[in-house]
Amino acid sequence: MGDSRLQPLVLSEDERLVLQGWAKRRTTAQGLAKRARIVLACADGLNNTAVAARLDTDRGTVSRWRTRFLQRRLDGLSDEPRPGVPRTITDAQVEEVVVRTLEEVPEGATHWSKRELARRVGISPTSVLRIWRAFGLQPWRTETFKISPDPLLIDKIRDVVGLYLAPPANAAVFAVDEKPQIQALERTAPVMPMVPGTPERRSFDYVRHGTVDLFAALNTATGKVIGRLSAQHRAVDFRDFLDEIDRQTDPGLAVHVICDNLSAHKAPVVHKWLLAHPRFDLHFTPTYSSWINQVERWFAELQRRCLERGVFCSLDELETALEDWIKTWNEQARPFKWTKTADQIIDRICRYCDRISGPGH
Template identity: 85%
Template sequence: MGDNRLKPLVLSEAERLTLQGWARRRTTAQGLASRARIVLACAEGGSNMAVAGGLRIHRKTVARRRSRFLADRLDGLSDEPRPGAPRTITDAQVEEVVVRPLEAAPEGATHWSKRELARQVGISPAGVLRIWRAFGLQPWRTQDFKISPDPLLIDKIRDVVGLYLAPPAGAAVFAVDEKPQIQAVERSTPVLPMLPGTPERRSFDYIRHGTVDLFAALNTATGKVIGRLSARHRAIDFRNFLDEIDRQTEPGLAVHVICDNLSTRKAPAVHRWLLAHPRFVLHFTPTYASWINQVERWFAELQRCCLDRGVFCSLDALTAALERWIKVWNDNARPFQWTKSADQIVDRICRYCGRISKPAR
């Protein structure tokens, strides 16, 4: 009887489809996926040495998998019995640990904990956690989402992303928004500085000394920011901020302003101002889609670097800190790089809508 390792390996269509499905696995059954890739490579006619080099594994591993597949076909790729203590968790218990969190919540609670489910199934909490990890389940986590109901969603995405990826010649593009009611917060006790082995410590209670609104316009090409502080964010304040952008932008350039759908953007005072300044064009982001406005990314940097750990004993101190941080940013300005095309964004939204639109279990 000949050596199976020397025989050509030919797959039926059903075997090929099954092996391709196994080979695509990433989070579970990594060993089975690796064996499937070895058999598929062998079926293409490669020698054991060539397959081993392509997959970066030992030649003897390829020979062993080829031989076992030729002898037992798909059954030859399954795990062989191993020495050691017998399993204490049955297949039925594994199924219950996986299915229960997917189909129903425990009585009187919103989600399963590992200890509660362990009591119900009759295994240890550590066993429940191992099974959840194997199947990618995380019942303790939750995420928020909001799909924009804007009827012009796709058109607005293409408009805004087009300004990021292919800005018009002879024009300046600004991403504009305001950060309202920034609080001048003073901690009730002095902040204790960081020490080796001890993080900075601050009291949880605070004294509030008022609020201020910040209008910001991020130049998407240079990364520089035009900022203006205001006590309020009315339509007239937005109009005055447009005046500030007009003063700080070269006269010969057209100005494209990306902003949200707040009512102050469409007030009569702003409309009259736009008629008097024809070089300005407003581009509105989709409803509930502030993520597409690049200035929001700049606000996140402002919050992280200046406001989260800032202590301001007065409104003047907060104002001075904001102006100083904007100046420091502009001295080392860098633009944010937009990488997703409009088609990629729309495709991802469509895929997500398809997932959440399926019938409930």
């Protein structure tokens, strides 16, 4: 075989999916994750030197795993057998652990624990955990999903993503949504500050001093946010927020507003307002697809950095904190970068639908 540095490394779709899964591992199988990232970088057309610089490793390591993959594909990334104590766990026991984990549950429970499965198979709990790690199994974890039933799913994805990746000329694009029922929570005891060796401590119970709704419009080009606090989020409140966006946007620009399918966004009072303001155009996200609205990413930052650990002794304190947060954000605003094309998103949804529509489901 010729010099591996001169051979193109091309991945099949299945190989890429497997490698991407391995590359995401953080706490287990670190060696395998690193090798997967090396191969994925090589498949992007980079040479060994460029891959080594990107992944902060040496060129010899990149060359070794590139060559091993070209020779043996995915099997080449596994560790070679090493000398040591003979194995005490048979292949049949490994298979039993994997099969029981995937196809059975213990009586009276929803999933296996390592101790329950160890007793059933006749090996140690540590061995069960090692097998789970080797096969990427985590029976204690669960995730939720929802496939949008929107009949216009594809059209709406193309519409919204098109505004992110190729916004119209002479136009402002805003990602808009409400964060309702933000609570002004006061802890029942003073927060104990962090000291060396001890994290910040707070009482688990609280006193609630009321709630407020926040309307937010994220300018996808600049990252700046227009915010408005309201006691409710009715159609008339949304209409008033559109007025606020209108006042703060250059009158010479068309305005594209991305929002979800809340009934208040489609109410007659809003429709009447839009007819009186023809420069505004509303674009609706697919049903159950808030992930495509960029302002949700901003709400996540607001929750993590302002609200989650905030202590507010009154509704006024909460409102002041929200206004200050928006002001601080806008002083150093930068836009979120959208990278996925509409075709990539649609292809991924189709692959996921294929998986959950198989015989096992």
